[in-house]
Amino acid sequence: MLILSIDSSATAASVALVDDNKLIGEYFINTELTHSRTLMPMIDSLLEVVGKTVSDIELIAVSTGPGSFTGVRIGVATVKGLAFASDIPCMGVSTLESMAYNLTLTDCVVCAAMDARRDQIYNAMFRIKYGSIERLCEDRAISLEELKKEISEKYSKEHILLVGDGARLTMRELMDLPTYIELAPDSLISQRASSVAYCAKAKIAAGEKPEMSEKLMPSYLRLSQAERERAEKENKNIN
Numbered sequence: 001m002l003i004l005s006i007d008s009s010a011t012a013a014s015v016a017l018v019d020d021n022k023l024i025g026e027y028f029i030n031t032e033l034t035h036s037r038t039l040m041p042m043i044d045s046l047l048e049v050v051g052k053t054v055s056d057i058e059l060i061a062v063s064t065g066p067g068s069f070t071g072v073r074i075g076v077a078t079v080k081g082l083a084f085a086s087d088i089p090c091m092g093v094s095t096l097e098s099m100a101y102n103l104t105l106t107d108c109v110v111c112a113a114m115d116a117r118r119d120q121i122y123n124a125m126f127r128i129k130y131g132s133i134e135r136l137c138e139d140r141a142i143s144l145e146e147l148k149k150e151i152s153e154k155y156s157k158e159h160i161l162l163v164g165d166g167a168r169l170t171m172r173e174l175m176d177l178p179t180y181i182e183l184a185p186d187s188l189i190s191q192r193a194s195s196v197a198y199c200a201k202a203k204i205a206a207g208e209k210p211e212m213s214e215k216l217m218p219s220y221l222r223l224s225q226a227e228r229e230r231a232e233k234e235n236k237n238i239n
Contacts, residue, residue: 009067
């Protein structure tokens with residue numbers, strides 16, 4: 001199965017083509033350019049370089065969040081447009097879960113962390129052993145203080161790898177815990193489109209069905225800043 005995958009959930013953006021378990025090609029950039037300017041040129045260039053067209057794609061996978069509200073929205077909208085135009089099935093995956101697939105060759109507990117601002121991170125925990133990935137909690141927005149307490153109580157004897165754009169922020173909070181915590185290698189610490197594809201493949205193998213473009217939706221975990229401010233304003237007016 002030829003999978004085109006996309007991640008635009010944070011500052012970095014990437015697109016990849018995976019055929020069965022073979023990574024055919026991947027573009028990754030980490031600049032201040034907006035994803036609305038970079039994603040389609042990256043997709044077009046990757047397809048051209050590897051000699052494929054949109055009609056060759058059998059599935060489009062995308063990280064649907066959590067992450068940057070704008071980035072996730074652009075990624076999902078891009079996929080919906082491509083998929084609708086060519087009638088290609090889609091698979092949305094958790095950004096946090098996809099990051100665990102960066103580290104499938106390790107034997108550890110993965111702490112996936114994305115900076116959610118307001119002294120919080122988007123987080124999920126996974127155990128990786130012999131290439132298998134076990135989810136240990138649901139995706140959530142959690143304070144660094146709460147995460148530190150949980151790790152000290154539940155994972156004090158574990159080897160923990162931090163991955164994601166919030167990994168370094170989290171490391172500063174957790175580094176004094178009496179457990180072995182380290183950052184994932186630089187080449188594996190960021191969200192990657194290839195891992196989005198492998199996560200989608202695992203979900204399909206487990207029996208999850210792809211969906212058509214109209215059903216693909218972002219997963220933000222919490223309200224945007226504009227929505228929070230509007231809700232606060234409405235509450236003040238009521239009171």
